Amino acid sequence: KAGVTQTPRYLIKTRGQQVTLSCSPISGHRSVSWYQQTPGQGLQFLFEYFSETQRNKGNFPGRFSGRQFSNSRSEMNVSTLELGDSALYLCASRIGTASSDTQYFGPGTRLTVL
């Protein structure tokens, strides 16, 4: 079974631009979560989607948004990019919503904001 895939793997943007990142979960997985990883803050939860509905949201400004499609693929969008948004953005999928469900992470998208 193919793992979680994220595109693009690397991205360079300038301040003020917006960016869209894509995540394809493992086949059959219906829940997708997004995380931001920076050297200073570590791994931080952004949001989770299940059946096209946002279930949980982390403590990030409204410039960070996401959505999920009927095939469970998910996108996250960051508008009005700031230098501090430079980070590794990770997507994780799980089969359902049980707390014991294992989360499977993709390789991430490395975003650099200049």
Place this chain on the structure above:
Amino acid sequence: DAKTTQPNSMESNEEEPVHLPCNHSTISGTDYIHWYRQLPSQGPEYVIHGLTSNVNNRMASLAIAEDRKSSTLILHRATLRDAAVYYCILRPRSGNTGKLIFGQGTTLQVKP
């Protein structure tokens, strides 16, 4: 959210066992204990999880203290490939949230 405490770093020799400790003194009776690890330049990967009893899988063992206020991840024979950051995470049994709260983790170095 319940918090975990782990040592910042540990060292091990290749092919020797490694015991990675985690303190979680504020754990609730219904929290699962999960371990993930992140290899260099990769996303985190699941290692093991447990609730009350010790658990074993092909990757590692998880030993949970009787009062559940601490746990230990055991790698039976460390390899160079096990060099990674190891995260101990508490997950509520209820609420069905996918949110994982990562601390700083323990960076494990494995020496040949």
